[in-house]
Amino acid sequence: MGGQYRITGDKYPRMRRPRRRGKLVVLSAASAAVLGVGGWGTLQLIDVFTGGGDSASAVGAKAACTTAAKPSADAVGAAKPLLRPGTITVNVLNATTRSGLAQKTADELKKRGFRIGEVANAPETYDxxxxxxxxxxxxxxxxxxxxxxxxxxxxxxxxxxxxxxKGAELDLIIGDAFRGLTAKADADKALTALADPEPTPASKNC
Incomplete structure (x- = not known):
């Protein structure tokens, strides 16, 4: 042969292109690995936002949430009803050095419907x-x-x-910071709130 392919010794030039099969195998393996990692990451994200895809777990969690939002019958039955002022007897006792507070306070409580018991100075324990x-x-x-x-x-x-x-009577012992009973309108609002408390809102985590 002549020209650049002329044989000059015992080495012969290659007449065909080098094989690229090795590169193709490497590229195919790399592509498969990338796709596999991407698919695994997608599944992990789905598990995070759906709780693993377990329908039974989701139903159980929903049921638990519903149960927690509603008070049990035992809890409702355990609540004790408030008494009316007319069924409550109050002893008004003055533990201060100011005279006349016990009687004045007793008179106001009587106007508000309470039954009045003893009106006197406080015992030594509180005086x-x-x-x-x-x-x-x-x-x-x-x-x-x-x-x-x-x-x-x-x-x-x-x-x-x-x-x-013993007994059911209550003592109202007047202290040094006493400036009078709560205004009747405010006291009535407080009683209304006690008699009809607002229900506890359900948890927003559900």
Missing amino acids: KKVKGAGVLLGPATALDTALPVLGAQLAGAERRTDPAR
Whole structure:
């Protein structure tokens, strides 16, 4: 052969193009890997937003949410009804150095429908020792029934119960910060809210 293909020794030039099969195999493998990773990532995103795609789990979560949003019958039945002022007897006791407060306060409570028991100075346990507006004291059974009703008449008063106390009477012990009972209109609004509380809103997480 002549020209550039002339044979000059024992080495012969290649007359065909080099094979590219190796490159094609590598490219095919790389493409498959990319597609596989992309598909796996898509499945992971779907699992995150759908909770794994488990319909039974989704139904169970929805049922649990519905159950949590509604109070049980036992919880509703456990609520104790509030008492009317006319069924509550209040002893008005003055623990301050100002005279006449017990009688004046008792007269106002009577106008608001409460029954009045003893009107006197506070016993030594409380006399000149109540720094706040007052203390409302009653038996343990009055905590969720009578005490909230009386508490509406003197906002800010401390509420206490005595498990050893006999009877159903309450004590209103007037303290140094006492400036009078809560305005009747405000007390009536508080009683209305106690008698008909707003339902607890359902959780927005559902």
